Amino acid sequence: MKTTSIFLLFFSCLLLxxxxxxxxxxxxxxxxxxxxxxxxxxxxxxxxxxxxLNDIIGSIQLYDDxxxxxxxxxxxxxxxxxxxxxxxxxxxxxxxxxKNVPYGTHTLVFxxxxxxxxxxxxxxxxxxxxxxxxxxQLKLGQISNSEIIDTSAVINGNFIVLTVxxxxxxxxxxxxxxxxxxxxxxxxxxxxxxxxxxxxxTGNPANLTFSISFFRSLGFESGDTLWFKVYGDNFYSNxxxxxxxxxxxxxxxxxxxxDAVSVVIP
Numbered sequence: 013m014k015t016t017s018i019f020l021l022f023f024s025c026l027l028l029x030x031x032x033x034x035x036x037x038x039x040x041x042x043x044x045x046x047x048x049x050x051x052x053x054x055x056x057x058x059x060x061x062x063x064x065l066n067d068i069i070g071s072i073q074l075y076d077d078x079x080x081x082x083x084x085x086x087x088x089x090x091x092x093x094x095x096x097x098x099x100x101x102x103x104x105x106x107x108x109x110x111k112n113v114p115y116g117t118h119t120l121v122f123x124x125x126x127x128x129x130x131x132x133x134x135x136x137x138x139x140x141x142x143x144x145x146x147x148x149q150l151k152l153g154q155i156s157n158s159e160i161i162d163t164s165a166v167i168n169g170n171f172i173v174l175t176v177x178x179x180x181x182x183x184x185x186x187x188x189x190x191x192x193x194x195x196x197x198x199x200x201x202x203x204x205x206x207x208x209x210x211x212x213x214t215g216n217p218a219n220l221t222f223s224i225s226f227f228r229s230l231g232f233e234s235g236d237t238l239w240f241k242v243y244g245d246n247f248y249s250n251x252x253x254x255x256x257x258x259x260x261x262x263x264x265x266x267x268x269x270x271d272a273v274s275v276v277i278p
Contacts, residue, residue, distance in 0.1 A: 064114055066144065067112070067113065068110040068113050068144045069108065069143050075151065075246070077188075091113060092118070115139050127250065127264060128264045155264045156266040157244070158178060163176050165240055171222060180216065182216070185214075186212045186213070186214060193205055193238060194241075196239060197239055204241075205231070238275055240272060243262075246265075
């Protein structure tokens with residue numbers, strides 16, 4: 013490499029001499045560049061690229077249906093849309109480190125068999141330290157084992173009574189559920205007008221009483237058919253607001269449930 017440029021200079025001069033009949037010959041100079049200079053340039057480029065990368069670190073805790081902490085290892089965290097894919101796996105303490113992440117705003121995707129998929133949007137990764145720390149420890153629950161086997165709804169004066177049954181063999185200390193409301197029978201955890209918070213019960217069946225005025229406050233009017241669909245859920249819900257779908261996603265409700273039931277708002 014040290015002698016190549018000198019050879020090219022000599023060779024180009026010969027070409028120009030042979031090809032020109034004019035006495036005024038123009039020489040095209042070639043700069044002699046040493047291996048050391050090339051190495052310095054490469055190092056500078058690499059340093060600039062590395063300066064645009066840093067780690068994102070955080071931790072999670074995983075729970076079963078009875079709020080017991082379970083094995084925190086084996087959850088995969090990825091940077092959504094990264095190419096090549098940037099990924100990490102939690103250790104037994106639930107800690108993870110996403111290595112060499114480009115600075116910017118990212119979406120983190122959390123996945124483990126039996127937990128569904130959870131996302132954290134708008135993680136701001138800036139060049140302000142040795143790494144970006146996700147400050148709040150994420151607590152995620154297993155897909156609920158609480159199964160709904162029967163529901164019914166009746167009007168009782170100014171109230172609606174929703175009765176929810178589970179298998180007699182279910183041995184959870186507290187049975188938790190989430191209810192989805194809609195004006196049509198296609199109501200589900202993905203199609204709904206409103207949804208309840210997590211409701212915990214100990215009785216089986218459980219009788220849940222709602223005032224009709226409550227549903228009117230949600231936009232349901234007299235004459236509307238109000239549909240209910242109930243799913244088992246975990247105390248540690250993995251729900252999140254999905255910016256792409258424009259709705260709340262419920263990854264760890266139990267998908268095994270019964271058909272929706274309805275009443276007509278008086």
